[in-house]
Amino acid sequence: MVDPDSTARHRRVGVVIPARNEAARIGQVLAGIASRVEDLPVLSLVVDDGSSDRTDEVAREHGARVITHAINLGKGAAMKTGCTAALAAGCDVLVLMDADGQHRASDLPAIVAPILSGKADLVLGVRRFTKEMPATARLGNWGLTRLFRLMFGASFGDTQCGLRAFTSEAYAHVDWLAIDYAVETEMLVRAARAHLRTVEVDIETIYHDAYKGTTPLDGLRILAQMVRWRLSR
């Protein structure tokens, strides 16, 4: 468990946004991020994961620092690159946020607050599995969340939500190997095994018509990884 005293002193918040071909939405996402959250300066860091559109240009135009992967590696790899850069830039609170507009920047203060108050090492956004979520995604998210509880004995409201925050110390515990969409689940497996203090925050469920995130095939891959992680200990 992370020392609660150490979480009371923070300097900078790094908002890491992995993005691939999100030129249409990344500008709006970045425009919503304030320069300060809970009185701490914010570094918006976009990791362009091999986009073929103007994602990097649009992100720079909106004031973000952009790191570019020469080829597409996957969400987990992009998140890891972003966290590495954010840590090197002096950020000691890391926030992960999707680039496709599924997360509202207005939720950032609520996501960061439990960390700044020293109540949590890891904060998870939790969506409601309502009709705003496509039926296949709803079924997949619900199923994976329930299976996670069965397999790992830890109960989380939404294991697949990408809006998360954690301290730099907690990152040492949750640092992942997955380079794909299994990253969110692996992070929780590591957090549960490290007994990190976790707080969940309700966020709005937002899906756009042109949703291109996790597919049913990705869900099966995540399930296969869950079995592997379960057997690996």
Add this chain to the structure above:
Amino acid sequence: MAGIQLIAIVFGVAMAFWTYRAYRRRDLLGVEAAIWFAVWLGLILVSAFPDALRNVVGPLKVARLLDLVMIVGILLLSTLVFLLNNRVRRLERRMVELVRRLALSADEPHGSGKDSKGEVHRDPGQTTK
């Protein structure tokens, strides 16, 4: 000569030709090409002269010669899949690390990616894996 024998021989010859082309293009090293040639030659010989292995089938407790060929084939394929899987995973890990290092190096003017000694910054905990 049975039809299946003929198919196996044609298949073996075609694969030997492709192996030769891969060797000429330097996709295969000489040793690798020699091993593959031996495999295809073995297939052609076993298909053309199946009686040559009759004496082997009995002691190995295999009912038919075709069963022996299939068992050996499955063993070879399993080994190849295992080796290829390992190779692909290792290459993938190296490629991911390389792309991430290049990305962070390009970001160097911002002060990220490398420390004061010019070494690539590593995440906390990364060295423990």
